[in-house]
Amino acid sequence: MQKRTYKFRFYPSKQQEYELYKFLELARFTYNKQLELKINKYKEENINLTQFDLNNNLIKLKEDNPELKNIHSQILQEINKRIKFAFNNFYRKLKTKENPGFPRFKGRNRYDSITYSQSGFKLNKKLYLSKIGEVNIVKHREIKENSKIKTLTIKKTCTNKWFACFSVEEEIHKKQIKQESYIGIDLGLNHFYADSKGNTIDNPKFLRKLENKLVKSSRKHSRKIKGSKNRYKSRLKLAKIHEKLSNQRIDFLHKESRKLVNNYQNIAVENLQIRNMVKNHYLSKSINDASWNKFLQMLSYKVEETGGKIIEINPRNTSQYCICGNKVEKTLAIRIHKCNKCGIEIDRDVMSAILIKNIAFNNTITTVGTTGSNAWENVSVEASMNQEAQVR
Ligand SMILES: [Zn+2]
Incomplete structure (x- = not known):
């Protein structure tokens, strides 16, 4: 099996685009909140919160901020994964006795992608996104049959274009x-x-x-x-x-x-x-x-x-x-x-x-x-x- 990414541009309607921007902003909010928690726990109690701990904290975060319930739960969990990756760098520098800074908080317009893992989306003629609906998408090539779509990352470029990046596992056929x-x-x-x-x-x-x-x-x-x-x-x-x-x-x-x-x-x-x-x-x-x-x-x-x-x-x-x-x-x-x-x-x-x-x-x-x-x-x-x- 080989990993491969298919990147397709999609065209949300005005309403859908509005919703997507809201998603990004909620994702950024979640990222910063969870990062803050992790940093504070580390600073004050020397505790390294795991991804599992952060996932658990989502329940409380959603209670305090009900609008987070509008966002697919896997997207929120994926955010915790990003925090974990951001911290890997911190820990590595700690080991080598450099003086590491904590991962940075994301400012406005600095959070431009969200990731669905496994569910919450479907790709047919159009792209279906949970809580957004069907959006028009241009597939300049077909994803091969029998391949497994692992994740979907929705990305906004700084020129305000929208892309869907499917991470796919597919079988390798040696070409003759x-x-x-x-x-x-x-x-x-x-x-x-x-x-x-x-x-x-x-x-x-x-x-x-x-x-x-x-x-x-x-x-x-x-x-x-x-x-x-x-x-x-x-x-x-x-x-x-x-x-x-x-x-x-x-x-x-x-x-x-x-x-x-x-x-x-x-x-x-x-x-x-x-x-x-x-x-x-x-x-x-x-x-x-x-x-x-x-x-x-x-x-x-x-x-x-x-x-x-x-x-x-x-x-x-x-x-x-x-x-x-x-x-x-x-x-x-x-x-x-x-x-x-x-x-x-x-x-x-x-x-x-x-x-x-x-x-x-x-x-x-x-x-x-x-x-x-x-x-x-x-x-x-x-x-x-x-x-x-x-x-x-
Ligand atoms: Zn010669």
Whole structure:
């Protein structure tokens, strides 16, 4: 069984939205009340209230605040779970003798989700929520048959959109697809990535446009006076661009990682952590870092479905050598790899991808660059050249 989350947007009516906001506010109230109780018990009597104790206290809380009876009881119990998680951090720091602060209370608009565990909701054509009724929901994909929905989290974004996130357990079916065995890819600034077959995939233009827009808007935003209406407006605008950018970027990363995993069993990449240490003085701390990390994460979990592997290699020398073993030094400005020994002329990132593949799958990891060009004898140069290096 595999855990997976399906996130669908839903559209409550005005009345339903009003009720949902009330839920969130009641949930926030409960969170703060229960947290206060737990902190006080700890401070005054050195007692660690368990989740069980907190669940029991809900009875009293409901007596004092009858409006809490309008909210599904599992939602309230789930709040106690969140308090427990928030406190885990506190206890951990206590153990390591750091001076921990208690988990913080949630201010207005700082509580934006509630969770149903197991009951209180039903998903058919519409989404049924207890005490709310049926709401319109857009399912851009169907949850697989035979899978178990474990929890539902209702989330409001800071741009006031509503999402239903279903946490689902489903059976894994190893996919039967026709794949080639090996490929190397080089993540870069010039191309999003280049592969050892000679393909280059670029960052889509719409992403770059949005990134520019984001930079401009956040500059404008910082000039607005704190607490002003204009600042509030520009914050909302900024949040909208952020959201759009992040959605579109994730779509792009999903699409590209899916393509690679469907076509290749084993994928070689550079280890990003080492690469950051080695090459950081070239690479400006950019949005790319986050994208690359996310991309590798996606590759890793997708590759699990097909039984393949991601191999991370040490990035040393993947940009300054030729497939023939000759050293070809290039500054970042030079985009074409030209070797005066074997005559190959090729996109520099494609050459890097070929080297990455060879290092990963021909076991030249320890020898590359350390013992000179002889180290390349066990690389099948000719084969690699014929199959992959499409000389321009
Ligand atoms: Zn060469």
